[in-house]
Amino acid sequence: MSYLEVNSIKKIYSTRFGGNKVEALHNVNFSVEQGEYVAIMGESGSGKTTLLNILAAILKPTSGSIILDGKEMSCIKDSEIAEFRRDNLGFVFQDFNLLDTFTLEDNIYLPLVLSGKSHAEMSKKLEPLAKALGIAQLLGKYPYEVSGGQKQRAAVARALITNPKLILADEPTGALDSKSTDELLNMFADINRSGQTIVMVTHSVKAASTANRVLFIKDGEVFHQIYRGNSTDEQLYQKISDTLTMLATGGDIK
Amino acid sequence: MKASIFPKLARTGIIKNKKIYLPYILSGIGMVMMYYIVDFLSRADSVTSIKGGGNLSTILSMGKFVIAAFVLMFMLYTNSFLIRRRNKEFGLYNILGMDKKSITKIITWESLFVSVISIVFGLISGITFSKLSELALLYLTHSETNYKFAIPTDSIKFTVIVFAAIYFLLWIKSVIRVRRTDTLELMHSENTGEKPPKANWFFALVGVIALGIAYTMSITIKSPLSAIFSFLVAVILVIVGTYIVFMAGSVALCKILQKNKKYYYKKNHFVSVSSMAYRMKRNGAGLASICILSTMVLVMIASSASLYFGADDSIKARFPQQNQIECYISSFDKLTEENIAKVRSGYNDIFKKYNLTPENLTEYTYAEITALNSKKGFDTDASHVLDNMVIYDNLRQLYFTTVDEYNRVMGTNIHLNGNDIMVHTLRCSFDEKILQLGDVKLNVLGKLDSYPEFGNANVDVIPSIMVVVSNYNVIKPLETLADYNGDQMLDICWHYGYDLDKVDAQANEVFRAQVESLANYDITRHSSDGTGNSFSYNASCLAEERDDFYTTFGGLFFIGVLLSIIFIFAMAMIIYYKQISEGYEDQSRFEIMQKVGMTKKDIRQSINSQILTIFFAPLGFAMLHLAFAIPPIWKLLQLFNLQNLNLVLITTFIAIAVFAVFYAVIYKITARSYYNIVSEAKE
Numbered sequence: 001m002s003y004l005e006v007n008s009i010k011k012i013y014s015t016r017f018g019g020n021k022v023e024a025l026h027n028v029n030f031s032v033e034q035g036e037y038v039a040i041m042g043e044s045g046s047g048k049t050t051l052l053n054i055l056a057a058i059l060k061p062t063s064g065s066i067i068l069d070g071k072e073m074s075c076i077k078d079s080e081i082a083e084f085r086r087d088n089l090g091f092v093f094q095d096f097n098l099l100d101t102f103t104l105e106d107n108i109y110l111p112l113v114l115s116g117k118s119h120a121e122m123s124k125k126l127e128p129l130a131k132a133l134g135i136a137q138l139l140g141k142y143p144y145e146v147s148g149g150q151k152q153r154a155a156v157a158r159a160l161i162t163n164p165k166l167i168l169a170d171e172p173t174g175a176l177d178s179k180s181t182d183e184l185l186n187m188f189a190d191i192n193r194s195g196q197t198i199v200m201v202t203h204s205v206k207a208a209s210t211a212n213r214v215l216f217i218k219d220g221e222v223f224h225q226i227y228r229g230n231s232t233d234e235q236l237y238q239k240i241s242d243t244l245t246m247l248a249t250g251g252d253i254k
Numbered sequence: 255m256k257a258s259i260f261p262k263l264a265r266t267g268i269i270k271n272k273k274i275y276l277p278y279i280l281s282g283i284g285m286v287m288m289y290y291i292v293d294f295l296s297r298a299d300s301v302t303s304i305k306g307g308g309n310l311s312t313i314l315s316m317g318k319f320v321i322a323a324f325v326l327m328f329m330l331y332t333n334s335f336l337i338r339r340r341n342k343e344f345g346l347y348n349i350l351g352m353d354k355k356s357i358t359k360i361i362t363w364e365s366l367f368v369s370v371i372s373i374v375f376g377l378i379s380g381i382t383f384s385k386l387s388e389l390a391l392l393y394l395t396h397s398e399t400n401y402k403f404a405i406p407t408d409s410i411k412f413t414v415i416v417f418a419a420i421y422f423l424l425w426i427k428s429v430i431r432v433r434r435t436d437t438l439e440l441m442h443s444e445n446t447g448e449k450p451p452k453a454n455w456f457f458a459l460v461g462v463i464a465l466g467i468a469y470t471m472s473i474t475i476k477s478p479l480s481a482i483f484s485f486l487v488a489v490i491l492v493i494v495g496t497y498i499v500f501m502a503g504s505v506a507l508c509k510i511l512q513k514n515k516k517y518y519y520k521k522n523h524f525v526s527v528s529s530m531a532y533r534m535k536r537n538g539a540g541l542a543s544i545c546i547l548s549t550m551v552l553v554m555i556a557s558s559a560s561l562y563f564g565a566d567d568s569i570k571a572r573f574p575q576q577n578q579i580e581c582y583i584s585s586f587d588k589l590t591e592e593n594i595a596k597v598r599s600g601y602n603d604i605f606k607k608y609n610l611t612p613e614n615l616t617e618y619t620y621a622e623i624t625a626l627n628s629k630k631g632f633d634t635d636a637s638h639v640l641d642n643m644v645i646y647d648n649l650r651q652l653y654f655t656t657v658d659e660y661n662r663v664m665g666t667n668i669h670l671n672g673n674d675i676m677v678h679t680l681r682c683s684f685d686e687k688i689l690q691l692g693d694v695k696l697n698v699l700g701k702l703d704s705y706p707e708f709g710n711a712n713v714d715v716i717p718s719i720m721v722v723v724s725n726y727n728v729i730k731p732l733e734t735l736a737d738y739n740g741d742q743m744l745d746i747c748w749h750y751g752y753d754l755d756k757v758d759a760q761a762n763e764v765f766r767a768q769v770e771s772l773a774n775y776d777i778t779r780h781s782s783d784g785t786g787n788s789f790s791y792n793a794s795c796l797a798e799e800r801d802d803f804y805t806t807f808g809g810l811f812f813i814g815v816l817l818s819i820i821f822i823f824a825m826a827m828i829i830y831y832k833q834i835s836e837g838y839e840d841q842s843r844f845e846i847m848q849k850v851g852m853t854k855k856d857i858r859q860s861i862n863s864q865i866l867t868i869f870f871a872p873l874g875f876a877m878l879h880l881a882f883a884i885p886p887i888w889k890l891l892q893l894f895n896l897q898n899l900n901l902v903l904i905t906t907f908i909a910i911a912v913f914a915v916f917y918a919v920i921y922k923i924t925a926r927s928y929y930n931i932v933s934e935a936k937e
Contacts, residue, residue: 056849058849079853079855082848082851082852082853082854082856083851083853085851086850086851086852087851091849091850093849097846097849097850098846099528099843099846099847100532100843101528101529101531101532101843102528106524106528109519109524110524110847110850111850111851113519113520113521113524114521114850114851114852114856116521118519119515119516119519122519158850
């Protein structure tokens with residue numbers, strides 16, 4: 001059995017009075033192995049954000065099941081969802097989602113504080129992490145005092161500090177300049193090499209080309225996937241571009 | 255652009271933002287109503303025609319002024335909030351190609367709608383409630399009521415003028431604000447991120463010290479009159495201190511809490527402490543305003559209610575007897591039994607004429623003088639005495655009577671010879687062996703436990719020393735002392751006081767006749783106006799003055815209640831707007847927290863503890879202020895001859911309880927709107 005299994009997920013949005021129904025996800029199946037780094041790509045409206053929200057347990061699928069490390073997510077009670085999310089998932093968002101009332105350090109501590117960890121324990125965890133992410137000097141600063149790349153690194157630290165089973169990244173490079181983007185993607189690759197499972201939703205071919213595997217979603221289904229195999233980042237980049245072109249022109253993929 | 259689009263845009267703007275416009279308009283209506291009512295009362299025939307109604311009119315007119323000034327400040331505050339919320343919309347209009355001139359037109363229409371609605375409905379409700387409040391006022395002042403209903407055009411005119419002016423100023427402010435800012439700023443004006451505040455330890459300390467000084471001043475204030483000045487200083491210190499403490503002190507406190515890692519990194523402290531630290535700098539001012547308003551309401555209600563409910567006590571203290579006449583005699587030589595007997599028989603004739611019998615008749619003679627307490631005895635120099643009139647701590651009122659008079663009135667049997675005296679002190683102490691008064695030197699033999707209620711000694715504020723002398727000759731040298739007008743400084747008095755079985759107009763007439771009859775005798779002292787016809791007396795008639803007490807105290811209480819209502823109203827608005835703006839700010843924050851794994855329960859708990867702290871801190875501080883304000887208030891109330899401390903305390907507690915209920919209701923309502931806004935973003 002795989003680490004994360006997504007089985008025939010369907011999601012239908014309906015307007016409040018049930019009049020119009022929109023099918024965002026038709027039938028999504030895929031699985032992620034432990035330690036894998038998967039990128040999910042697709043055009044706007046293809047349903048990738050919906051998929052990520054379902055993986056994040058923010059949305060409930062209309063039908064289908066998601067199993068993370070042997071645990072069926074739809075069986076989790078509503079009251080325990082937040083806790084489940086806190087303990088098992090780490091999030092990296094496009095707009096960082098750091099709280100401006102906290103220093104970077106406190107922002108990173110937030111999930112641990114919510115789990116009731118002691119300060120000594122938290123700082124022991126933070127120290128190596130901050131060093132690895134290169135933010136050790138910035139911990140006392142407030143989000144408004146640091147650059148976007150630095151903010152995103154703090155957000156990554158916040159996602160990692162709980163040792164989550166899965167990191168979910170939603171367009172993590174979307175708000176970054178190209179230098180910060182490179183740094184962040186290298187960091188993701190490093191984190192992945194140390195054994196962390198990552199699922200990233202992205203528009204950016206460059207971001208996707210650092211993953212082990214790229215899934216393409218179209219019209220609410222997994223349309224195609226590319227394994228890295230032995231390709232370099234540049235080769236994978238080329239493959240992804242070709243696929244996207246074909247997706248856009250409606251050609252078939254062999 | 256078609257001209258008709260502006261009123262339409264203005265209308266939809268108001269309707270779409272009803273969450274903030276409705277309270278704004280409602281508060282406008284409330285303020286117009288209050289103003290109209292006070293204006294109406296200050297002109298109403300029934301008010302001006304009651305005895306002492308002139309006083310009442312003055313009190314009401316001053317109240318009117320206070321209301322207008324307060325309304326202006328308050329409206330400026332709420333209006334700025336309104337503009338901040340609306341700027342985003344205006345920015346969008348601007349980007350879509352609407353120039354600032356057109357935006358100004360929209361604002362103009364909006365102001366027009368809001369002001370016309372507020373003034374019209376305010377007047378309607380003012381007129382509706384005017385008779386009711388008139389009846390309440392007349393009831394409080396123990397005056398006769400009538401059931402005529404009037405709508406004075408003057409009141410309407412002035413209310414409209416005052417509020418048109420206020421709304422005009424608000425309009426100007428809004429226009430300037432929109433004209434000055436550029437489009438992007440308009441768009442983002444609500445979201446401009448703010449630096450988290452740094453704790454300013456110096457200011458925090460200054461605030462705490464200011465409060466400390468004010469508190470110490472207020473509990474160490476000694477005499478009521480000098481208290482007025484110290485009280486003013488203390489009030490200013492409290493206001494300044496409160497603002498600093500809320501703005502800097504609270505941030506400093508949060509920083510201390512944050513430094514305590516064990517405390518801070520707890521689920522239920524983490525979020526609330528940090529966001530409080532973050533918002534206290536800006537919201538500190540709002541909270542301090544709420545605190546000051548609460549304190550004002552409490553002080554106002556507690557003291558005016560104490561005066562009103564203690565009026566009967568005050569009257570009793572002020573007028574131990576219904577009618578009292580202190581006749582000033584020109585010299586000790588004229589103060590003979592023979593002379594007084596003539597006046598007395600004249601008085602008896604007057605009683606007969608009205609067919610009345612006096613009860614509890616008291617009669618005695620005494621002399622009094624004000625002197626300055628110095629190292630070399632009592633200084634009788636007129637200019638020295640005058641210099642000390644404001645801060646009168648060192649002044650002493652000296653009363654003299656003969657041992658014969660004392661024995662007669664008190665029923666004692668004391669013997670004194672030559673320069674020997676006995677003393678009794680009131681509000682001061684006197685332990686010397688010799689009492690030196692100008693050139694007069696007297697030997698103090700001992701102390702007396704009691705003394706007749708001479709003149710106003712009981713209700714006077716200056717510390718008094720009562721002296722029993724062997725005869726008036728020993729203080730005769732004082733007779734020649736004169737003040738800067740050439741008036742005699744020593745008052746030689748004959749006191750005549752009695753009760754009648756009814757306090758009515760007849761009692762008043764007897765009193766008048768008796769006072770006027772004094773002109774027929776040549777014993778009275780002539781004052782310096784030079785005509786030689788005048789005569790000196792100090793007289794009080796309960797029937798005449800009781801109404802004055804009731805109108806003054808009743809009027810003060812009425813105004814106190816009215817202003818309290820306005821203040822509470824304003825406070826509710828400030829709190830409401832604060833909660834709403836915080837709600838919009840916190841929306842995104844709580845969304846993030848949920849994403850990071852905060853449960854809804856956690857969020858609710860953190861909101862609760864935050865709101866509760868922020869909400870009840872001002873109330874707590876207001877009560878603290880009030881507790882320290884009670885000593886000086888009590889001393890000031892004693893100036894009005896209020897003697898019943900329990901009454902003041904009970905009134906204060908009731909005022910606090912009633913106020914706390916209002917406050918809790920405001921809390922409930924605003925907390926709910928806060929929850930609604932914050933949870934809007936959740937799904």
